Amino acid sequence: MTLTQTSPGSTRDALAGLIPVSIITGFLGSGKTTLVNRLLKRPEMNRVAVIVNELGEIGIDNDLVEVSSEQMMLLNNGCLCCVLRGDLQETLRDLFIKRRNGEIIDFDRVVIETTGLADPAPVMQTLITDSLLLEQYRLDCVVTLVDAVNAPGQLVQFTEPVKQVALADRLVITKSDLIGEKQLKELIGRLHELNPNAPVKVALNGEIELSFLVDVGLRRSDARLEEVERWLGAEKQDEHGHTHRHDEAVQTFVLRFEKPMSWTAFTQCLDVLTALRGPDLLRVKGLVNVEGKTGPMVVQGVQHLFHPPLELARWPGPDRSTRLVFITRDIPRQTVADLFAAIGAVTAGKSA
Amino acid sequence: MAVEGSLRPGGGAAQLALNMKLIAHHELAGFGGVGEGINMQKTKDGRRILWMAHESAPKNFTAVDVTDPRNPKMVVQTDLPHNDVRSNSLDVVGDIMAVAYQTKKWGLKPAGMDLFDISKPEQPKLISHFDTSGPHSRGAHCVFFVDGEYVHLTSGSPDFEPTNPKDDQFYRIIDVRNPSKPTEVGRWWYPGTRKGDSAPPPPRHPKFDGGYRPHNTNVYPQKPDRAYIGYIDGGAWILDISDKSKPKPVGHLTYSPPYNGFTHTVLPLIERGYLIISDECVRDNGEDWPKLTWVVDARVESNLVPIATLPLPPADAFIKRGGRYGSHNLHENLPGPCSFRSETLIFGTFFNGGVRAFDLTNPLQPKEAGYFVPAAPKLAPKGSAQINDVWVDENRIVYAVDRFGGGLYTLETSF
Numbered sequence: 001m002t003l004t005q006t007s008p009g010s011t012r013d014a015l016a017g018l019i020p021v022s023i024i025t026g027f028l029g030s031g032k033t034t035l036v037n038r039l040l041k042r043p044e045m046n047r048v049a050v051i052v053n054e055l056g057e058i059g060i061d062n063d064l065v066e067v068s069s070e071q072m073m074l075l076n077n078g079c080l081c082c083v084l085r086g087d088l089q090e091t092l093r094d095l096f097i098k099r100r101n102g103e104i105i106d107f108d109r110v111v112i113e114t115t116g117l118a119d120p121a122p123v124m125q126t127l128i129t130d131s132l133l134l135e136q137y138r139l140d141c142v143v144t145l146v147d148a149v150n151a152p153g154q155l156v157q158f159t160e161p162v163k164q165v166a167l168a169d170r171l172v173i174t175k176s177d178l179i180g181e182k183q184l185k186e187l188i189g190r191l192h193e194l195n196p197n198a199p200v201k202v203a204l205n206g207e208i209e210l211s212f213l214v215d216v217g218l219r220r221s222d223a224r225l226e227e228v229e230r231w232l233g234a235e236k237q238d239e240h241g242h243t244h245r246h247d248e249a250v251q252t253f254v255l256r257f258e259k260p261m262s263w264t265a266f267t268q269c270l271d272v273l274t275a276l277r278g279p280d281l282l283r284v285k286g287l288v289n290v291e292g293k294t295g296p297m298v299v300q301g302v303q304h305l306f307h308p309p310l311e312l313a314r315w316p317g318p319d320r321s322t323r324l325v326f327i328t329r330d331i332p333r334q335t336v337a338d339l340f341a342a343i344g345a346v347t348a349g350k351s352a
Numbered sequence: 353m354a355v356e357g358s359l360r361p362g363g364g365a366a367q368l369a370l371n372m373k374l375i376a377h378h379e380l381a382g383f384g385g386v387g388e389g390i391n392m393q394k395t396k397d398g399r400r401i402l403w404m405a406h407e408s409a410p411k412n413f414t415a416v417d418v419t420d421p422r423n424p425k426m427v428v429q430t431d432l433p434h435n436d437v438r439s440n441s442l443d444v445v446g447d448i449m450a451v452a453y454q455t456k457k458w459g460l461k462p463a464g465m466d467l468f469d470i471s472k473p474e475q476p477k478l479i480s481h482f483d484t485s486g487p488h489s490r491g492a493h494c495v496f497f498v499d500g501e502y503v504h505l506t507s508g509s510p511d512f513e514p515t516n517p518k519d520d521q522f523y524r525i526i527d528v529r530n531p532s533k534p535t536e537v538g539r540w541w542y543p544g545t546r547k548g549d550s551a552p553p554p555p556r557h558p559k560f561d562g563g564y565r566p567h568n569t570n571v572y573p574q575k576p577d578r579a580y581i582g583y584i585d586g587g588a589w590i591l592d593i594s595d596k597s598k599p600k601p602v603g604h605l606t607y608s609p610p611y612n613g614f615t616h617t618v619l620p621l622i623e624r625g626y627l628i629i630s631d632e633c634v635r636d637n638g639e640d641w642p643k644l645t646w647v648v649d650a651r652v653e654s655n656l657v658p659i660a661t662l663p664l665p666p667a668d669a670f671i672k673r674g675g676r677y678g679s680h681n682l683h684e685n686l687p688g689p690c691s692f693r694s695e696t697l698i699f700g701t702f703f704n705g706g707v708r709a710f711d712l713t714n715p716l717q718p719k720e721a722g723y724f725v726p727a728a729p730k731l732a733p734k735g736s737a738q739i740n741d742v743w744v745d746e747n748r749i750v751y752a753v754d755r756f757g758g759g760l761y762t763l764e765t766s767f
Contacts, residue, residue, distance in 0.1 A: 004574045004687045006623075007746045010694035012711040012721050017371040017767030067359055074359045101669035102368050102725070104359040135719060 014310055016220040018138040021092075021110040022213065023123055026145030027154050027161045028116030031174035031206060035145060036113050038206035045210070046078040049095055049107035053084050053115055072104065080105050088112070088126050089133060096136050109214070110137065117160060120144075120167050121282070121302050128300055128307040139300075141216035144168035144198075148176040148187060155190065165191055166250045166282050166327050167302070169216045169233065171200040172208060194250050197233035197325060218298065222313035232285060232325055250282070253333040255340065257322040260289040263297070263309070269343050270299075270306065273336065278304030280331050286324035287312070299324065362727060365673060365736055368706065371722030372750065376762040378424045380404075383411045384729065384759030388681050389442035389452070389495070390743040390751060392418070392690035393470060396447075400690060400745075401427060401473045403449060405442040407740065407755050409435040413442055413451060415473050421749045421762050427473045436460055443497035445688070447471040448479070448531055450503050452492040455485070458520070463491025465505060467531045482534040486510030488520055496569050498687050501529050502537075502596070504569040504579060509539075512546060515553040518563030519545040523581060525596050540599035542586045557585045557613045560640055567632070568617040573687050578602075580618035580627065588618045588629050590653050605629070605648060605656035612640045617682050621695045625651035626715050628662075628698055633678025636734065638671035643678030645700055647715050662700065662710045662718050675734025676703035681741040692744035697721065699744050704736040707752040709765065721767040724750075729758035 026032050036052075039045050055073055067074040072082040085091045098104045114120055120142055127139040144164045147154075151173075154161045165171060171191050176184050188200050201212055218231050266288055273281055281303055287296035295312035326336060360366055367374075380386070389405030393415075400419045406412060412430040432439065437460065441452040449468045455461070463485035468476040484491050489508025496504040503526040514520045522541035528534045542564045543551035554564055567582040577594035587606030591599040608615070608631075616632040627650045633643035647660040662679075670677040683692065683699040692699075698710045698718075706725030710718045726737040733756050740755035750763040 004572070004693070006693045006695055007748070009748055010692070011696050011713065012767050017721055069359065072359055074361075078361065080359060100370070100665050102360060102366065102673075103669070105361070106369055
């Protein structure tokens with residue numbers, strides 16, 4: 001390097017400076033508040049902003065509260081709790097502005113606790129598509145809590161819990177002490193059928209290791225292989241790409257394409273898919289080998305909305321094939337594979 | 353259950369940070385007021401020495417060994433001969449350091465520039481003094497020295513009588529190829545600022561008369577025929593210096609009034625054809641707000657077009673912290689083995705707004721990448737930190753200095 005050239009690392013990493021956001025979801029009574037409360041008491045989590053629907057809901061011990069306003073409360077471990085206002089965009093923007101102006105703590109993580117009945121998809125969509133929020137935040141992880149006692153029934157009776165499980169990056173089973181080992185095994189099996197990519201752990205009284213719940217999303221554009229695999233959750237995928245259970249409404253599968261494809265052809269495929277079956281395209285994530293690009297393009301979508309395209313600095317590891325993880329409602333793998341083939345973006349090749 | 357208090361422990365003067373982390377703080381032996389000269393020397397024995405010119409007397413300059421940036425160690429601190437002179441500015445090339453001297457009143461000495469041999473950082477050895485004192489001169493405010501051959505100096509001169517006392521300094525090119533005998537080889541001043549000029553004296557700024565003098569006079573080895581000059585109330589200038597004896601204006605941008613003057617640094621992004629131009633906030637409590645940093649399209653030098661300003665937090669939120677709030681110095685992409693150089697990441701200092709970094713990938717929409725605002729230093733005269741200047745090394749370690757007592761803050765970035 002001569003003494004006048006630009007320095008290595010002279011550009012900003014598109015991901016590295018963003019504040020991670022975790023979404024804690026789960027059906028009524030599944031123990032979200034207990035989990036959040038436990039998380040906030042950990043020394044590593046001393047600069048978190050928690051967004052809840054009501055300040056009372058979080059059930060913070062009054063001894064922990066240092067300062068409180070109508071909308072926010074400062075805990076004596078340094079964390080901040082705030083009420084979800086009209087919409088999430090407004091609350092997150094407001095938090096960032098107040099942080100920048102020095103009115104609140106320098107929070108370095110946001111945890112959003114959704115209401116039990118909430119569909120997490122709109123919250124995720126907000127985080128991956130709102131252009132202002134994308135400047136400051138990144139979706140790190142969707143954690144779905146599953147109540148061991150009531151989940152087996154709820155997963156049959158209601159559609160919301162199924163979707164909450166299907167969209168999760170991490171599944172946490174609560175109240176497992178109230179059921180037998182056999183029932184627990186069955187529940188884990190059931191969750192694995194619905195979402196084979198999401199690791200499952202059991203938490204008692206909200207106790208769970210922090211590393212399971214944080215730093216799941218991509219944190220920098222020169223991500224290492226293990227970071228990408230952790231985010232994709234695809235490392236344990238069936239090599240043959242078979243859907244795990246064919247009688248399920250929710251299906252999870254991986255498409256692989258060995259040859260690079262054009263970005264136009266790829267987006268055409270996604271456009272057709274979202275136009276025809278957007279609501280059933282629960283979650284898509286993956287890496288795409290785009291012709292002419294050095295690194296893979298990161299793809300992340302929830303139903304009909306996708307994160308703006310983002311290129312990683314380089315391929316993590318030797319595998320340069322396009323890998324797309326689909327979680328769908330009643331869209332079989334073959335349909336999607338056929339669509340990609342028909343559009344002619346790629347020859348399905350080894351992926352078939 | 354409303355309770356009195358702040359949702360930020362430490363209240364209004366607390367530290368603020370985004371994507372910048374404090375890894376060391378050095379108070380410079382109680383003389384933590386630093387001006388706007390920072391440069392890093394790589395010594396022959398492999399040490400990395402950060403040189404800093406002080407804002408005001410009694411100290412001249414201080415060197416800190418930052419080979420381990422987490423453990424800075426002071427190497428030397430020198431004194432000025434009296435309290436009516438300040439050094440303020442310095443630059444380092446190899447083992448030679450140039451230091452500016454400006455007096456409080458006209459006619460005083462020492463006024464001008466010193467060249468030091470710093471091959472032994474513990475014992476800087478004076479090579480020569482370039483005297484610019486005179487009846488109408490306060491000496492030199494700023495040096496720009498990056499090629500080992502020429503110092504681009506903002507200074508008065510015994511033979512220069514300004515039309516207005518505030519316009520007493522101008523652009524001087526000093527040949528230092530023989531460092532024992534610095535010699536002027538060229539000069540340029542704003543037309544009308546010297547007695548006897550054919551042009552009339554320029555109009556004074558109606559609200560804040562800062563004067564018509566250069567501040568920074570930047571010249572880069574990649575483009576040795578151009579000087580980029582912030583001319584305080586005279587705006588920004590690009591001079592053709594292919595003939596150093598006859599600098600010729602080729603570009604000029606002025607935006608004050610309606611803005612509040614004090615154009616400070618003109619940093620060219622040479623490969624991309626843009627200029628980053630900072631103004632200096634010179635009044636406390638928001639009196640001269642807005643003091644901005646401009647992004648200017650300079651692809652056609654004769655038609656400089658401002659296209660954006662660096663995004664800053666609202667004045668209301670910072671003015672109340674005390675002291676100045678607004679733009680000042682930039683990291684200047686200097687050549688040299690220890691300097692960070694980027695055409696898209698810009699670092700600037702903003703007094704009580706701290707040190708802030710911006711992403712100019714899209715020059716039409718600069719984005720904030722990070723910031724660090726120290727908590728008010730002990731006994732801070734303004735009640736807040738007043739971050740004055742910044743140097744970024746090639747590993748993107750950020751060195752920011754306080755104008756009064758805070759000293760040196762060493763920061764890591766995570767963007």
